[in-house]
Amino acid sequence: MNFYQISPSIREIPQTIVRVRKITFGKKNTIMNQQIQKTILLVEDEPLIGLKESAQLQEYGYKVIHALNEQEAMKSVENKNLIIDLILMDIDLGQGTNGTDVARNILKNHDIPILFLSSHVEREIVRMTEDITTYGYMVKNSSIAALDASIKMAFRLYDAHSDLKKKSLEIETKRRELEFSEKRYRRLFESAKDGILILDAKTGLIVDVNPFLMQMLGYSKEELLSKKIWEINAFKNINYSKQLFKELQDKEYVRYSDLPLETFEGEMLHVEFVSNVYLVDNDKVIQCNIRDITERNLHEKILENDIDNKKALLRELQHRTKNSFSLITSLISLRSIAASSAELKNTLEELNLRVQSISDLYSLLYETESIDRVQLTTYCNKVIESIDKLSDKIEIHENIERTYVSAKSAAIIGMILVELLSNAVKYAFPNGRKGIINIELHKIGDNLQLTVEDNGIGLPENFDIAVTKTLGLHLVSLMTSQLNGNIEFPKESGTKIVIDFPV
Structure with missing residues (x-):
């Protein structure tokens, strides 16, 4: 339902x-x-x-x-x-x-x-x-x-x-505690799951390396200590490595989100490289944190492909939704033709009008590739066109000002229009009499005013929408409230309904 x-x-x-x-x-x-x-x-x-x-x-x-x-x-x-x-x-x-x-x-x-x-x-x-x-x-x-x-x-x-x-809070607490002692710092250094290099800030010589980086690159500690960073095969681009070191000396901080490194076995890794300069016993040292992001990059590519696939699926769903609306209205129309009673036929026709109004709105958004704005003149004309087919003895005249509203407001306005017009066609002109329905929609200040008027038999005396049992007018009242609007029934010949609501 x-x-x-x-x-x-x-x-x-x-x-x-x-x-x-x-x-x-x-x-x-x-x-x-x-x-x-x-x-x-x-x-x-x-x-x-x-x-x-x-x-x-x-x-x-x-x-x-x-x-x-x-x-x-x-x-x-x-x-x-x-x-x-x-x-x-x-x-x-x-x-x-x-x-x-x-x-x-x-x-x-x-x-x-x-x-x-x-x-x-x-x-x-x-x-x-x-x-x-x-x-x-x-x-x-x-x-x-x-x-x-x-x-x-x-x-x-x-x-x-x-x-x-x-867990993150626990790790952060431990990290801060370890900063106060060399012993605790060493424990963190040895157990870190990122590669860490400590360089002499003046010479660029490696003075310390943690086990994780040795395992990552496949070099022993002896092969790394007392060498400059550009003398290690892992950092094969000598000029680039020298430039990186010079930038570190000048800025005292560098970060590269994706650098290539080659292991001792010749495997290419992608790493995140973050370095900063700090003082140890009045001597400047450089700490380089090296994180292997090879697997992360692979997952990101998989996610990108997944997003592309979902975009394609969304386009297909939009197309199928449009076709589904057409199928629903067609099925209702076929069932209406085969209806065994006039009451069932009328019920199905009214249902079809409601579905068609939403279908027209969706088609308009789909065709114009609009996200949320709807041109009311075009949309209302589509709704009126579907109602106009119900009777060849009733003329519908419209005067709708060109204006734009949100898709949500347009859907409500369309449903109100369907209810008012279908009620007029159904009840205002009994026994097949001819008639005219006038529709006007104008902007008045910060509000829009919708007027639907017919020259039919009019509403019963002492009509009160608050107590009426007509479902259609109940829905009109509810939907007017959704628009934060007001509804009036001026006493005139025929029926006139005026709805004001903010844009």
């Missing part, structure tokens, strides 16, 4: 979601019965989507706390009576709130693993999470099984990261 499915009443949607979840995941209810139940904070500003995701996660054995905004999320993590094991954070929380900023605020004072959820897969959006300690990035509408697997992986990564951080 998704946000756009039909339900007899908006109040029945939560119960319907639960029924579907029990049918779909009824066999999963023992997945975590032998494990300690984990508590997940779901930060999702869409109430219905949050309700759906909470129900799915609960079916997989998680305890879920749903926060609609940053304030509710911060209140939950700061509640000392709650132990939150993981946060599922929506990237786009609406009203100018970015999930990555909320995550940063949480991580300032709390060590909780965060897994991002988003309907965006664009590079610019994903990059927003790169400077945050995050444990994954999931695309919305992925299967619950995939989300569950990502959550479990996030827990494992968090445990590993905690262990690594603990």
Whole structure:
């Protein structure tokens, strides 16, 4: 079930979601019965989507706390009576709130693993999470099984990261202690897992070398001591080695992220080379730390290839998604043609219109290669065109100002337009009478104003959208609230609906 499915009443949607979840995941209810139940904070500003995701996660054995905004999320993590094991954070929380900023605020004072959820897969959006300690990035509408697997992986990564951080702190403490005594320094020098060379800063002669470097290069200590660095075959480029030594003497610090070294056996290694000058008994010495990064470079190349493959997969998924929308609308149309009753036929046609409006938006973003901005004139015309086919006795006139909005706002506006137009076509002109529907969309100050007006039979007397049982108008009211807008029904002949919302 998704946000756009039909339900007899908006109040029945939560119960319907639960029924579907029990049918779909009824066999999963023992997945975590032998494990300690984990508590997940779901930060999702869409109430219905949050309700759906909470129900799915609960079916997989998680305890879920749903926060609609940053304030509710911060209140939950700061509640000392709650132990939150993981946060599922929506990237786009609406009203100018970015999930990555909320995550940063949480991580300032709390060590909780965060897994991002988003309907965006664009590079610019994903990059927003790169400077945050995050444990994954999931695309919305992925299967619950995939989300569950990502959550479990996030827990494992968090445990590993905690262990690594603990070990790093222990190593740093030991390093500082060893600096105060030669004996402790020698122990560190001998046991270090990086190669270390100690040079005389004046002459460039090697005065000490640790076992790890001897093992790395295949030379004995006697073959290295009392020689200049450029006299060792490992540093075969003599001129370059002399230049490096001169730079060390002048700057007293150099770092090279990738230098070639040749072992005694002729094997080529790639190393990270960091050197600095310091005083020992008033004499300057140079310490060279040499780390073998050959294997790391190999893994980086593998990761680069993996990223390229995932990019290709993403392009293929985008293409398939576009085709999938077309397939869904085609299947609904075929089922509508074969419908056994007028009620079923109307229901399928309305469902098809809702799916088509989302399909039109996705196609527009795909064709224009836009990340988040939509030209409303083009999109609204696509929506109107699909409604216009429902009746040859009703004329639809539009006057839509050229303006751009976010893809999220465009999707909501498109759904509102579908509901209002389909309601007008269905109810405003009974018994096949002719009619006209006028649509206007204009920018007024910092707001957009959408007006849908018809010359039909009009709304019932004493109409109140707050108590109406019509699902379509309930959805219009909910979606207007999502836009932080207002809806009015001016008393005029026919029906006139005016919706104002900030750009």
